[in-house]
Amino acid sequence: xxxxxxxxxxxxxxxxxxxxxxxxxxxxxxxxxxxxxxxxxxxxxxxxxxxxxxxxxxxxxxxxxxxxxxxxxxxxxxxxxxxxxxxxxxxxxxxxxxxxxxxxxxxxxxxxxxxxxxxxxxxxxxxxxxxxxxxxxxxxxxxxxxxxxxxxxxxxxxxxxxxxxxxxxxxxxxxxxxxxxxxxxxxxxxxxxxxxxxxxxxxxxxxxxxxxxxxxxxxxxxxxxxxxxxxxxxxxxxxxxxxxxxxxxxxxxxxxxxxxxxxxxxxxxxxxxxxxxxxxxxxxxxxxxxxxxxxxxxxxxxxxxxxxxxxxxxxxxxxxxxxxxxxxxxxxxxxxxxxxxxxxxxxxxxxxxxxxxxxxxxxxxxxxxxxxxxxxxxxxxxxxxxxxxxxxxxxxxxxxxxxxxxxxxxxxxxxxxxxxxxxxxxxxxxxxxxxxxxxxxxxxxxxxxxxxxxxxxxxxxxxxxxxxxxxxxxxxxxxxxxxxxxxxxxxxxxxxxxxxxxxxxxxxxxx
Amino acid sequence: xxxxxxxxxxxxxxxxxxxxxxxxxxxxxxxxxxxxxxxxxxxxxxxxxxxxxxxxxxxxxxxxxxxxxxxxxxxxxxxxxxxxxxxxxxxxxxxxxxxxxxxxxxxxxxxxxxxxxxxxxxxxx
Numbered sequence: 001x002x003x004x005x006x007x008x009x010x011x012x013x014x015x016x017x018x019x020x021x022x023x024x025x026x027x028x029x030x031x032x033x034x035x036x037x038x039x040x041x042x043x044x045x046x047x048x049x050x051x052x053x054x055x056x057x058x059x060x061x062x063x064x065x066x067x068x069x070x071x072x073x074x075x076x077x078x079x080x081x082x083x084x085x086x087x088x089x090x091x092x093x094x095x096x097x098x099x100x101x102x103x104x105x106x107x108x109x110x111x112x113x114x115x116x117x118x119x120x121x122x123x124x125x126x127x128x129x130x131x132x133x134x135x136x137x138x139x140x141x142x143x144x145x146x147x148x149x150x151x152x153x154x155x156x157x158x159x160x161x162x163x164x165x166x167x168x169x170x171x172x173x174x175x176x177x178x179x180x181x182x183x184x185x186x187x188x189x190x191x192x193x194x195x196x197x198x199x200x201x202x203x204x205x206x207x208x209x210x211x212x213x214x215x216x217x218x219x220x221x222x223x224x225x226x227x228x229x230x231x232x233x234x235x236x237x238x239x240x241x242x243x244x245x246x247x248x249x250x251x252x253x254x255x256x257x258x259x260x261x262x263x264x265x266x267x268x269x270x271x272x273x274x275x276x277x278x279x280x281x282x283x284x285x286x287x288x289x290x291x292x293x294x295x296x297x298x299x300x301x302x303x304x305x306x307x308x309x310x311x312x313x314x315x316x317x318x319x320x321x322x323x324x325x326x327x328x329x330x331x332x333x334x335x336x337x338x339x340x341x342x343x344x345x346x347x348x349x350x351x352x353x354x355x356x357x358x359x360x361x362x363x364x365x366x367x368x369x370x371x372x373x374x375x376x377x378x379x380x381x382x383x384x385x386x387x388x389x390x391x392x393x394x395x396x397x398x399x400x401x402x403x404x405x406x407x408x409x410x411x412x413x414x415x416x417x418x419x420x421x422x423x424x425x426x427x428x429x430x431x432x433x434x435x436x437x438x439x440x441x442x443x444x445x446x447x448x449x450x451x452x453x454x455x456x457x458x459x460x461x462x463x464x465x466x467x468x469x470x471x472x473x474x475x476x477x478x479x480x481x482x483x484x485x486x487x488x489x490x491x492x493x494x495x496x497x498x499x500x501x502x503x504x505x506x507x508x509x510x511x
Numbered sequence: 512x513x514x515x516x517x518x519x520x521x522x523x524x525x526x527x528x529x530x531x532x533x534x535x536x537x538x539x540x541x542x543x544x545x546x547x548x549x550x551x552x553x554x555x556x557x558x559x560x561x562x563x564x565x566x567x568x569x570x571x572x573x574x575x576x577x578x579x580x581x582x583x584x585x586x587x588x589x590x591x592x593x594x595x596x597x598x599x600x601x602x603x604x605x606x607x608x609x610x611x612x613x614x615x616x617x618x619x620x621x622x623x624x625x626x627x628x629x630x631x632x633x634x635x636x
Contacts, residue, residue: 200557
């Protein structure tokens, strides 16, 4: 060896600032405790406390990360000291931090709810490790700045979500997981195809690097690439016409699993659409805007119609999840700053309100001993549930004082300004159908006298409504004091539309 | 060489999609495997196929001279192979368990989670 080699051209020589380590905590911590819990499989009473504590720390870490990103701008941490684009960069901008923080909160609430509602056999087969590892994949997807890494996180949360879905192994769960598994695997394979082409065109996988290289590439099939990404992520987001896996599987597992999935997993597809189409391919997005608009309108209206036609209350909520995805896609289709901000705010609202609604459906089904609208009736003696159900109905339909009102106004206003009148009509129509669906649910469950064949058997120990109430309270806060959320969503949308700051954060001033 | 592999990738995609259109779950899974391998071959082809020049530099060089094969796509494929293999094994076991419980692997008859009939809610009370 002839003397030390100069590494400053390839490696980062300065140590990472202490605060930037926050970028990896939401991934590193639950992956370690998740693995530890797998090893402690036999110690059942350790599982729940460790999982809840971990997710609480993860939530605090994402909250601190959000504050840091809000104050100092995009946080970047590149792995293995390799200079970007050679090392994988965790690039946390406001959009990623907002989604990660909301998703971590939902994961924490779900883990608390799971303490009571997950049966002993499911714990023995690793419910809590699966929950932690799903949270790992979810947070990784929100925080990474490398597109192949995004694919890997997709697979991480997908395979852990198989575990959560199937644990318990009832006939319905096996059936639902099989359909969920095969269709989602095909979706991520499409994502991989697109990523292979992306690497072939740009020679890089770092998203900030792709942004720099997009203007220089001429004659490359970028439209094909953007369309492939649209197809792949629409499948994850359960947009029409590739939504069939969601209503086939989400009502089968434990209700806490449904709540977590319904709240968080489809929003990762929406997040990836925002990240890839708005940040990397804005010109192609403008070309695809018409298609996305139709997809959004069909998703909203058909999702709400599907919900209207269900007698199983958990399947009904599943269709409402699909309907909500349509509103976010409408924001994407319009593509202006306020529209994207509306879409982002709606995604945050939807994570919280739909998780709460799933938990409520679980509480109702548990008290009535059935989840069929033919049987569930006469729950008028549970005032807490009635109030929460009423608030959630307003939130999800987009009426005051619920959290869905403001993001819907933002999307509708932006769509009108951009001359997308029919998209506005679709949003309002889907809201009307949602009011009818949830109003009827309310009427049957709480006002109808008990039906003749009587309620099913009630379990001895009922689930506590606490976690559901916490989320409902948050939905009211978002509805009554929307200012900080609107501001945060607007800044996140601006960050997507003007990617200079994102690129500078990764590559320094010369970028 | 690239042309031959490109045609092969196309054939793989065709076969994979054809199998996935089947009603039998085992065939669908075989289709998913062929589909996944088509993607792996696609990425492999995108990384330039040449084995004469290794992508290695001596100490006094700062960049490679001439075209070499790109090692990164091969690393990507390794990751993708591991992931798709584990998914395939899991789904095979899941299919077998479903067949044990439900007694069919026909997607048309597999309606435990979404039973036919009686799905409409009551019209009033």
